Amino acid sequence: MLWTRRSFVKVTLxxxxxxxxxxxxxxxxxxxxxxDDPTDESLTEARHYEKLPYKKIxxxxxxxxxxxxxxxxxxxxxxxxxxxxxxxxxxxxPCTWHVDxxxxxxxxxxxxxxxxxxxxxxxxNVECHFCQNWQISQIRPEQxxxxxxxxxxxxRAAYYTGCESIAYTYAEPVIFYEYMYDCxxxxxxxxxxxVMISNGYINPEPMRQLCDVLDAVKIDFKAYTExxxxxxCHGHLRPVLDTLVLLKEIGIWFExxxxxxxxxxxxxxxxxxxxxxxxxxxxxxxxxxxxxFFPQYKLRNLPPTPVKxxxxxxxIAKGEGLNFVYIGNxxxxxxxxxxxxxxxxxLIYRIGYMTEVEGLRDxxxxxxxxxxxxxxx
Amino acid sequence: MDRRDFLKRAILGAALGPGLLRPTIAGTRSRVxxxxxxxxxxxxxxxxxxxxxxEVLFGAKAKDVWQELFGPGDVVGLKVNCLxxxxxxxxxxxxxxxxxRLISAGVRPEDIVIWDRANADxxxxxxxxxxxxxxxxxxxxxxxxxxxxxxxxxxVGSLFSRILIEQCTKVINLPVLKDHGxxxxxxxxxxFFGAIHNxxxxxxxxxxPYIADLNxxxxxxxxxxxxxxxxxxxxxxxxxxxxxxxxxxxxxLLLSKDVVALDYTGWQIIEKxxxxxxxxxxxxxxxxxxxxxTAADPQHRLGNADPSLIEVIYV
Ligand code: SF4
Numbered sequence: 134m135l136w137t138r139r140s141f142v143k144v145t146l147x148x149x150x151x152x153x154x155x156x157x158x159x160x161x162x163x164x165x166x167x168x169d170d171p172t173d174e175s176l177t178e179a180r181h182y183e184k185l186p187y188k189k190i191x192x193x194x195x196x197x198x199x200x201x202x203x204x205x206x207x208x209x210x211x212x213x214x215x216x217x218x219x220x221x222x223x224x225x226x227p228c229t230w231h232v233d234x235x236x237x238x239x240x241x242x243x244x245x246x247x248x249x250x251x252x253x254x255x256x257x258n259v260e261c262h263f264c265q266n267w268q269i270s271q272i273r274p275e276q277x278x279x280x281x282x283x284x285x286x287x288x289r290a291a292y293y294t295g296c297e298s299i300a301y302t303y304a305e306p307v308i309f310y311e312y313m314y315d316c317x318x319x320x321x322x323x324x325x326x327x328v329m330i331s332n333g334y335i336n337p338e339p340m341r342q343l344c345d346v347l348d349a350v351k352i353d354f355k356a357y358t359e360x361x362x363x364x365x366c367h368g369h370l371r372p373v374l375d376t377l378v379l380l381k382e383i384g385i386w387f388e389x390x391x392x393x394x395x396x397x398x399x400x401x402x403x404x405x406x407x408x409x410x411x412x413x414x415x416x417x418x419x420x421x422x423x424x425x426f427f428p429q430y431k432l433r434n435l436p437p438t439p440v441k442x443x444x445x446x447x448x449i450a451k452g453e454g455l456n457f458v459y460i461g462n463x464x465x466x467x468x469x470x471x472x473x474x475x476x477x478x479x480l481i482y483r484i485g486y487m488t489e490v491e492g493l494r495d496x497x498x499x500x501x502x503x504x505x506x507x508x509x510x
Numbered sequence: 511m512d513r514r515d516f517l518k519r520a521i522l523g524a525a526l527g528p529g530l531l532r533p534t535i536a537g538t539r540s541r542v543x544x545x546x547x548x549x550x551x552x553x554x555x556x557x558x559x560x561x562x563x564x565e566v567l568f569g570a571k572a573k574d575v576w577q578e579l580f581g582p583g584d585v586v587g588l589k590v591n592c593l594x595x596x597x598x599x600x601x602x603x604x605x606x607x608x609x610x611r612l613i614s615a616g617v618r619p620e621d622i623v624i625w626d627r628a629n630a631d632x633x634x635x636x637x638x639x640x641x642x643x644x645x646x647x648x649x650x651x652x653x654x655x656x657x658x659x660x661x662x663x664x665x666v667g668s669l670f671s672r673i674l675i676e677q678c679t680k681v682i683n684l685p686v687l688k689d690h691g692x693x694x695x696x697x698x699x700x701x702f703f704g705a706i707h708n709x710x711x712x713x714x715x716x717x718x719p720y721i722a723d724l725n726x727x728x729x730x731x732x733x734x735x736x737x738x739x740x741x742x743x744x745x746x747x748x749x750x751x752x753x754x755x756x757x758x759x760x761x762x763l764l765l766s767k768d769v770v771a772l773d774y775t776g777w778q779i780i781e782k783x784x785x786x787x788x789x790x791x792x793x794x795x796x797x798x799x800x801x802x803x804t805a806a807d808p809q810h811r812l813g814n815a816d817p818s819l820i821e822v823i824y825v
Pocket of ligand 1: 210
């Protein structure tokens with residue numbers, strides 16, 4: 134598509150709205166006074182944990198299954214055992230929020246062109262050396278000056294800023310599970326949907342329950358080797374694969390992102406094996422986004438991913454039969470757009486976060502009628 | 511290069527420079543003094559234990575040792591361990607006795623900083639937090655924050671307390687003798703987890719090699735003049751929280767210039783107590799503190815973990 138003056142102005146205005154609207158609600162959420170040590174009464178009890186003898190607990194929210202002594206915290210640093218009861222320390226305390234295009238998540242087959250009210254708390258249950266949000270994901274609640282916002286307030290803010298969805302994103306929403314769950318419930322009451330942007334490092338039962346209140350999930354698939362997961366992310370591959378299979382089984386909409394890091398997870402063999410696994414276990418219609426790495430956090434000794442490497446991965450995935458393969462973090466690349474797998478015509482045109490739906494009606498290609506999977510309205 | 515970059519480079523440069531390769535103590539025999547007392551251990555009695563321990567450790571009069579090690583112009587951090595509340599944190603009597611001797615050596619009270627991770631932790635352990643004025647300083651890192659540049663070193667990548675990086679010229683490490691449910695024991699080296707912003711990330715594999723790696727950082731290694739392990743009340747099971755049913759009144763201070771030898775000795779004391787009480791060894795319990803051995807290996811060379819090279823003197 135050629136950008137007409139009208140479409141350009143429309144997109145620019147909506148992007149500006151996304152930028153300025155937060156100012157209108159900035160005062161909506163007060164800041165949590167950092168010095169305050171929350172009392173047990175003001176904290177929310179964690180879900181998905183088991184009590185053990187001598188006031189210990191075992192958290193079964195994520196595959197780490199931390200056994201935590203009294204007064205101690207789990208690996209994620211945001212859940213604390215107080216006298217044998219486990220609490221989340223970040224419930225109602227987002228450290229950041231923004232109104233983002235849904236494409237930024239990225240979710241390309243979920244309400245394209247809409248805005249997502251995006252929130253995060255501090256903390257994460259893995260430690261990826263390339264984390265681009267480590268200043269929030271790798272800290273503890275007392276090291277941040279958080280907002281105070283109940284699920285109801287988040288849902289209202291999303292509604293009043295014209296967002297179609299609430300996105301749980303930036304750090305790792307698994308670790309603010311209870312807050313995410315309750316925000317999603319409040320959002321649904323106002324017709325605002327919920328999407329989780331996650332590493333997929335979660336146990337099956339909590340994930341299953343969460344899917345009752347979510348509308349879409351994006352999984353950051355870090356690599357297709359256990360070596361990468363354990364050496365670069367301090368996690369394991371198997372639970373993430375299990376989560377993906379579970380999402381497929383449940384039938385919730387999900388997309389996958391694969392951050393291609395030079396020399397660490399960019400080998401053609403690894404990408405081919407991964408694509409074969411996806412086709413076999415998840416089917417060919419799962420969108421797969423290959424995104425570009427930039428040096429961050431503890432991984433500063435590698436260059437940004439060459440665009441050629443991303444294109445090679447794209448070709449492999451297409452060659453293996455995946456229908457919706459994208460290239461991300463390369464604004465203006467033609468593989469940012471959605472094409473019909475049957476007739477090859479462009480259906481959704483994207484440049485960066487500017488989106489134009491041009492060939493899709495009622496979830497079908499307007500040119501050949503092929504059904505295009507996703508959540509379109 | 512801005513000030514922050516410059517400082518970061520200076521810190522890391524030192525970390526990677528010849529200092530790391532120079533054996534601190536390894537290769538020579540290390541002395542660990544266990545200064546044991548009896549009865550009620552108030553600040554006066556703890557001071558006597560402390561002086562006796564210092565004299566045996568350094569082979570000189572306690573007063574001279576304090577004056578030799580510290581003096582006017584020093585800003586001395588007393589790194590306490592306060593996570594377990596009043597029951598099982600560094601005793602105020604010990605901290606008081608140390609502070610008194612520092613002042614006698616010429617350190618101004620306002621240049622003595624009793625610190626740990628958070629004000630709330632210090633208060634829960636019975637300390638009165640105070641910042642400013644010309645009395646003893648007592649505050650957590652949350653009061654002044656972390657030095658903003660990420661310091662990456664071996665397996666560790668963390669933000670470090672400004673108290674350690676920017677304020678103190680010298681540190682006296684004052685940990686507690688106790689069991690740890692994940693890392694086996696929490697003694698001298700592990701006490702520096704209280705100086706980083708992300709200790710929760712470094713408990714995997716019973717803290718090995720993270721605890722050893724952390725302690726090779728030059729600003730920890732070079733600033734730490736002395737480690738005094740508070741074993742007045744010790745805990746052999748159920749740590750790090752205070753579990754009174756597993757404590758015993760050991761009534762001792764353990765002192766050493768070699769933190770690895772000190773940790774090794776503390777570990778053996780806890781193992782002995784566990785055996786006496788019919789508990790499995792830490793290895794059998796799946797949490798042998800191998801990080802102590804790692805700290806002594808050729809890559810770390812932070813001290814001795816070989817009993818034939820450690821002279822333990824009970825006084
Ligand atoms: S959610 Fe946090 S506390 Fe729970 S198992 Fe995972 S890392 Fe551990």
